[in-house]
Amino acid sequence: MRIYLKIAVYLVLAIGLSFAKAGSYEDFFAAIKRDNPEAITDLLKRGFDPNSLDPAGRHGLFIAVQEGSLKAAEALIAWPKTNVEWRSPKDESPLMIAAFRGHTDIVRKLIARDAHVNKTGWAPLHYAATGGHVEIIAILLEEHAFIDAESPNKSTPLMMAAMYGSPESVRLLLKEGADPMMRNELGMSAVDFAQRGNRKDAADLIAGAIRSRQPRGRW
Structure with a gap:
C-alpha cells in the first residue's frame, strides 16, 4: 500500500x-x-x-x-x-534585427554581451545600412565590422545603403573607406543599386567618390 x-x-x-x-x-x-x-x-x-x-x-x-x-x-x-x-x-541574429530596426541601445547592449559584429553571409552592417541608421553603422564600424562585407551574392553594405538607406549612411560608409568600385555576382555596383532605387542623391555621392579616386592628369 x-x-x-x-x-x-x-x-x-x-x-x-x-x-x-x-x-x-x-x-x-x-x-x-x-x-x-x-x-x-x-x-x-x-x-x-x-x-x-x-x-x-x-x-x-x-x-x-x-x-x-x-x-x-x-x-x-x-x-x-x-x-x-x-x-x-x-x-x-538579434543584433542584425536590432541594427535594421534602429534599436541603438539594444545594439550596444548586445555587443556588450559579445554578440557577433562580423559573420559570414549577411552581416549586421548590411542590415544597419539597409535601414540607413547612421549611429548604428558608426557603432558597428567602431567595433571593427568589416566595411566591405559580402552577402551570399557579394552585395556590400554600401550597395544596400545606396538602394534602401539614407544619403547620410552612404556618406558615412564612403568616408570610412567603403569601396565604391565593388560589384556583386550580378555585376551590379553601388551606383547601379542607387539608380535602380531611383536614389539620385546616393548615386551622386558614390560617383563623386569614384571620381576622387581617379588619377589627375597634368597639363
Missing part, C-alpha cells in the same frame, strides 16, 4: 510540475508580447530556460527585438544564460 501511495504522490507531483512548466512557457512568451520585463525576470529566477523557442521555433530575445518589446529584450540580454547569438532559419 505504501508503495502505491508513493507512486501516486510522485505522479501528482510530476503532473503538477508539467502543468507549471506549461504555464510558465505560455507566461514567458506572453510577457515578451506585453513587454513586461518584471514577469520575464521572475520566470527566469524560477528556473525557466531563456532560450526556449515559441511554437513557431523563434527565440524569445529574437521575438522581443523583432516586435519592438525593448524592455523585454533588455531583460533577456541582461540574463547571463541567454544565448544572444541565436540564429533564425534565415541566419539572422
